[in-house]
């Protein structure tokens with residue numbers, strides 16, 4: 001009997017919405033964007049000083065949101081990571097560490113800086129394996145660890161920071177999926193020397209493209225602002241250190257032209273006000289799916305620590321003991337019933353998945369056994385703010401039935 005026919009007979013659940021519905025653009029953002037367009041002042045700097053552009057206002061507001069003194073608005077998180085590495089003095093040929101579970105813009109930023117990527121293993125929580133981190137610090141000359149809180153998993157960040165501090169290694173936090181998250185009451189993005197955020201459509205704030213950098217180090221902040229391409233108009237920045245910090249640096253920093261436009265900033269700024277409500281909604285949807293999947297045989301939800309206050313904008317789980325044919329059949333069965341899962345173990349990375357053994361532009365990495373075994377069964381699904389709790393129940397039912405389906409074959 002044909003595959004789909006069987007399912008019709010069994011009357012399976014079917015999900016009909018899309019998980020790739022973007023984060024909504026508030027009305028206020030739209031009005032601001034239109035007024036910027038009408039004014040023609042899309043570029044963030046003017047030659048006359050005294051007026052704060054939307055980009056400068058975003059820097060001010062973002063620094064306020066993060067309770068950090070300095071922020072710089074740039075054109076993507078990937079560029080933010082690159083600028084962070086440059087500001088920390090990473091030179092071509094230097095080793096830079098990063099956790100193995102991350103997205104392609106992270107190795108991309110390291111390669112962009114001409115540095116030598118070295119991957120660090122992960123744990124079953126998708127957090128950094130501290131033992132491997134210590135080993136890699138000892139075995140390399142890395143002075144920077146690019147800590148990617150991939151898909152919003154971070155574990156005990158303070159342990160990672162303590163370890164890096166002991167070795168004099170600076171931490172850059174990749175907060176693309178952790179804007180609004182905290183560890184033990186302290187915001188993710190306030191632990192490292194520099195933190196980088198994304199406003200790409202599928203992150204927590206949406207301007208299509210965009211990035212923000214935060215730091216509490218005045219010299220790093222000045223370097224980043226200059227390198228982002230401020231020309232000598234940096235006094236118009238919105239959350240910058242005092243002008244005398246720029247003085248010795250202003251002619252020494254190259255301009256990499258990675259600024260954010262005022263149009264982008266105008267779209268983002270009102271979203272910071274909406275964010276706390278969005279986070280509540282994401283987490284209630286996440287917890288519903290998590291609860292409904294908690295007793296599915298052969299499925300392991302990625303566990304969270306009590307102090308790990310994440311933003312549930314996507315959910316990850318592992319299917320265990322499935323060979324690659326059955327894993328593919330599971331993904332296919334879910335897809336035929338409207339649930340789009342991304343499999344990190346697939347032969348080829350696809351869409352927004354990324355695996356360290358497939359970054360052929362970087363030096364070949366030693367095999368990481370734990371990463372390999374975790375990623376082989378790792379599934380990933382976006383959670384859209386347009387979902388309802390009932391949608392979550394249907395999604396979980398589709399996942400459960402798809403797994404039962406492949407187990408029965």
Ligand SMILES: *Cc1c(COP(=O)(O)O)cnc(C)c1O
Pocket residue numbers: 075076077078079102103105106148149150151174176177197198199200209210211
């Ligand atoms: C999206 C993402 C980035 C890059 O963000 P862009 O703004 O698209 O450059 C970096 N790291 C992680 C973990 C991401 O998910």
